[in-house]
Amino acid sequence: MSDSALFSQIAQWLDQNVLIATSLAVIGAAAVFAIVVALLVVILRVLNALFGRPGNASNRKIRRAAREPGYSILIGEFGGYNSTAASNMVESSLASYCSKFSFGARFKLFRVRNPGGRPEGEVLARARGRLEKTGADMMVWGVRLSEDKDGLRIFGVTRGGNLTPQQAQPFTLLLPGRLRVISEPIKQATAYLLAKRLQPALAKPESFREERVAELGDVLDQILTEIDTIGRPLSEVTSREIETDFSGITLFLSNTMVKDAWLERLVDRRRATLEALKGDLDTEAMIDARLDLGRALIKRAEKTFDPVAVREASVHLNAAIDALRKHDVIRKAQRASDALARAQSLVETRRRFAVNFSA
Secondary structure, eight states, X not given: OOHHHHHHHXXXXXXXXXXXXXXXXXXXXXXXXXXXXXXHHHHHHHHHHHHSOTTOOOHHHHHHHHTSSSEEEXXXXXXXXXXXXXXXXXXXXXXXXXXXXXXXXOEEEEEOOOOOSSSSHHHHXXXXXXXXXXXXXXXXXXXXXXXXXXXXXXXXXXXXXXXXGGGOEEEEEEEOOOGGGOOHHHHHHHHHHHHHHHOGGGGOGGGSOHHHHHHHHHHHHHHHHHHHHTTOOSOHHHHHHHHHHHHHHHHHHTTTSOOHHHHHHHHHHHHHHHHHTTTOTTSHHHHHHHHHHHHHHHHHHHHSOOHHHHHHHHHHHHHHHHHHHTSHHHHHHXXXXXXXXXXXXXXHHHHHHHHHHOO
16 A cells, blocks of 8 residues: 555545544533533622612613603712712712702612723713713712822713703812711702702802702701811812802892891801902902802891991992903903993994985
8 A cells, every 4th residue: 555545544544533533522511611601691790789789770770760750860980989888878978858959859879880991081971971871860979089188089970951962071079088077068058069060050149949948958958067167177168069059149148038147157157258269359369269258238228228338349349340341251241241231332333324314
């Protein structure tokens, strides 16, 4: 037998006996591997349902709830040290106090995954996409950086103001990071700030009935009083936002309701704010404080005339007006107003010319 014939027989035998068996073994191993992977997926899903975080709700569940009346709020995971306590604090704050600031409107909370870091770029796109898939109204998440007054950063996107999911606006809140001693006023402040992002009209007292606005003013006054009592645990930015909203409510109600105590506290708080803002002459916080203080002093003088208070009010209001004139928006509005006045004058001149000299 020649060598070539021998090699041909050997190859034929290997093909019939060894390669077929090897192929069957590979197919069998692949099938077993696929079955094991499928079983692992099923087991992991079961374990997640039994022992996982109760909030990793599916899009279908959230979308079904969003069809019912009320607000749907998604609470994502928090990053940083003691992050679980941070997300639990936000959830408990909303569960305890959100209805108070939404005037009884229903709301539902769902735990979901963290979309990422700050609400910008791809993270913002993912958060908006989640709102679109679920029909939810707001999503919040964050990170705990330290135990400072602004150590807890809450990020979020909101459809407040009837925005579409792709129009949802990002926001960032600065809250205390010392979670072991979080007090009820801080939880109330957290719920209020988030409720205002969900309902921007809360910053416009004229949007609600006076009785409702008075209830909200009572709560904000209590928050500010208790925060002052325990030593200003909130960051300056957050405290001033709540203070500004309380001032707006007080001045709005001063025309119809007797709120002398609120007016006095408004004056004291705004004076303290101006003292803290010395040197920041043209900042928005300084302008707001001067406007509120000037208006409050005039309101008070309308009841009991005090020339000293009126002069102080005039100083603050003039300073606020001078600062506003430096803003680009004000300058543009003034230029537009001047141009419109010239256009109207031109029309009137042309009309008079037509009347007086037409044949």
